[in-house]
């Protein structure tokens with residue numbers, strides 16, 4: 499019988515199945531098991547869709563469990579293995595969010611290059627101002643640095659390297675922070691038009707912001723990296 503609520507579930511109320519980490523034993527990590535809960539199970543219900551700054555293509559809501567009876571056949575692995583499964587999935591999830599930031603930032607860099615070449619101010623293209631070229635140069639440099647680290651972390655996860663979790667945390671932190679900063683600079687280069695919904699940048703600005711929060715906040719990423727460095 500499962501009882502409780504989980505805040506902030508992407509796809510809640512839309513998804514057909516919910517892979518849940520539930521407490522089935524004592525207080526420690528070994529007291530958590532992994533269950534697959536079907537949407538139509540009695541006692542499962544959902545909160546209203548959250549109203550968000552961005553990520554509006556993906557619904558987010560609470561999931562409520564009220565005496566949900568889940569058969570043993572729906573348990574993934576053995577009792578007490580849930581925490582281990584959750585940890586195993588986190589590195590890949592962090593790379594995924596980092597990659598989303600890289601994609602959004604690349605699009606906004608491309609848009610900023612095209613726009614500043616076209617937009618004329620004070621008798622010349624905005625791209626001709628040295629400030630614009632320096633901003634574009636920093637955006638491209640920060641993007642490539644984040645991309646290189648993310649690819650390196652992805653290789654480590656694929657190979658099962660002992661430092662894969664530290665690299666995934668470093669890559670997620672850098673890609674999401676750099677991604678938001680690059681989009682912010684792109685918005686600046688669009689001037690007032692960057693703030694309008696008629697142009698693409700403001701949506702990326704809102705959508706990428708949550709990547710520094712999702713899959714563990716970037717403060718938690720620093721905690722993972724710092725602890726791992728000190729353990730060596």
Ligand SMILES: Cc1cc2nc3c(=O)[nH]c(=O)nc-3n(C[C@H](O)[C@H](O)[C@H](O)COP(=O)(O)OP(=O)(O)OC[C@H]3O[C@@H](n4cnc5c(N)ncnc54)[C@H](O)[C@@H]3O)c2cc1C
Nearest residue numbers: 505506507508553558708711712713714715716717718721
């Ligand atoms: C749009 C959206 C979709 C989401 N989808 C899902 C989903 O599908 N599944 C899911 O499980 N979750 C999901 N989440 C939840 C998300 O993973 C959490 O919001 C995130 O991990 C942060 O947790 P919190 O909101 O409780 O913040 P808190 O933990 O309350 O953090 C508040 C602040 O305190 C800081 N902080 C917390 N602990 C420490 C510490 N030890 N040291 C230093 N600083 C600290 C944080 O960095 C942050 O700045 C989603 C969230 C959003 C916004």
